[in-house]
Amino acid sequence: MAFILISIGSNIEREKHIRVAIRELRQAFGALQISSVYESEAVGFDGEPFYNLVVGANTDLSIEACVELFKQIEDRHGRKRNVARFSGRTLDLDLLTYDQQVCQQPIELPRDEITKNAFVLWPLAELVPEQIHPPSGLTYRQLWQDYPKQQKLWTVPFSWSED
Ligand SMILES: Nc1ncnc2c1ncn2[C@@H]1O[C@H](COP(=O)(O)OP(=O)(O)OP(=O)(O)O)[C@@H](O)[C@H]1O
Numbered sequence: 001m002a003f004i005l006i007s008i009g010s011n012i013e014r015e016k017h018i019r020v021a022i023r024e025l026r027q028a029f030g031a032l033q034i035s036s037v038y039e040s041e042a043v044g045f046d047g048e049p050f051y052n053l054v055v056g057a058n059t060d061l062s063i064e065a066c067v068e069l070f071k072q073i074e075d076r077h078g079r080k081r082n083v084a085r086f087s088g089r090t091l092d093l094d095l096l097t098y099d100q101q102v103c104q105q106p107i108e109l110p111r112d113e114i115t116k117n118a119f120v121l122w123p124l125a126e127l128v129p130e131q132i133h134p135p136s137g138l139t140y141r142q143l144w145q146d147y148p149k150q151q152k153l154w155t156v157p158f159s160w161s162e163d
């Protein structure tokens, strides 16, 4: 059994798509650990602001199977492919970590974005503050403490009880 961390993002009908993602991931993995939902401006392009959060789950699926599952969920919920990389999206699901595995293939783990984007690092530091980020040897709490807080990010009240 592996413990995985997943990043969720949406800037098109964001509340609906964040709820859909939680429902789909619960169906696939059972109980989830869910961070707060964070709102921020689109980074890297001019677009609608995003909702982002991070989810933890236990799974017997392989890395490849997780990535394939996330693609299928994105496709079921209106994700357009073959458009500019930095453009609006209904739903983006990315595998951030798979246990403490460090690799480049089949995908880069831990995902490079962890240390680059506040909208990934803040929810991670909230959800698993004492977990070690393997390449740096630092906890997510330490990484977030040291992160230059230039990007504005704020939490959005969300309740999952009816989902
Ligand atoms: N960590 C990951 N989690 C999920 N899929 C990944 C990951 N890394 C690579 N992939 C796969 O490779 C493809 C391209 O990955 P990448 O995440 O770089 O692009 P993207 O999903 O289009 O962009 P972004 O996630 O930055 O919005 C994805 O569509 C996915 O199939």
Ligand SMILES: Nc1nc2c(c(=O)[nH]1)N=C(CO)CN2
Pocket: 008, 009, 010, 040, 041, 042, 043, 044, 045, 049, 050, 052, 085, 086, 087, 092, 119
């Ligand atoms: N705030 C925010 N900006 C982004 C995001 C995102 O999830 N949140 N995702 C992107 C492409 O993956 C590009 N820019």
